[in-house]
Amino acid sequence: MLVGANTIRQDTPPPPASWSAPRTAATAAGLPFSPTANFFTEGAVHKLVYTPAPDKTSVSLGEAATVIEATDLQSVLRDLTARGSQRLMVEGGTTLHTQFLTPALADELHLVIPPFVGDPTAARLVAPGTYPQSSAHRMNLTEVRQIGDVVSLRYLLEVALEVSTSTVCRSVLTPPGPGGHPSVGGS
Structure with a gap:
């Protein structure tokens, strides 16, 4: 991790x-x-x-x-x-997620969605940048799980596998969950 x-x-x-x-x-x-x-x-x-x-x-x-x-x-x-x-789970904030996603170093993305919106202090998942995922190159939703009062979404980033053949470690990015704390995602 x-x-x-x-x-x-x-x-x-x-x-x-x-x-x-x-x-x-x-x-x-x-x-x-x-x-x-x-x-x-x-x-x-x-x-x-x-x-x-x-x-x-x-x-x-x-x-x-x-x-x-x-x-x-x-x-x-x-x-x-x-x-x-051989496999790396990444838990962090905007900076670390951006560092992994923009150069296509991650092959999975786990998003945990809390049951509230509009918190002005909530961290952003990523910063502005050039990402391989877009409306033309969509992430592949492979799992949806309810965990208490949150939902966990697991995406495969197929573009990452096509774009980056030099990936050294596989990565799973998990953004902060409820209360701003990182939530552990895994397969």
Whole structure:
């Protein structure tokens, strides 16, 4: 699982106890993380933090995670692949989702729709950009599930598979669910 830095700073999501993945990764830029955030203190999985400033981040995190230098998303994906990752779930906000969707690095998109609209503080799923999906290249809806009072939609991004033959890791993007917290989507 790859979690965006702002998601950790704002939501401090704990890694679910049911994760069978041997590690959890985060991207970091800007402000340092708190080593007491739930992301770092909960769960038995090993945490990796990718950042362009490894010395600064290592000092702030201490033993809470392994800090790895990464200047871009491709270097993060190459490192995760070298560590044996074959599938990657991405939980984050606007920035991380945009970074995966515009270059067609994701092959699935899980959307969780809450039972309310009009929250002016709600995060946007993506930022403006050039996306391979459009009215001419639609996503393929493959699953609809009700989970409590929310609905989960699972789309296959077939264009991603056609456009990007160099995808290093498969990705599932799951936007924030009710209350602004990321919701775990999976297959």
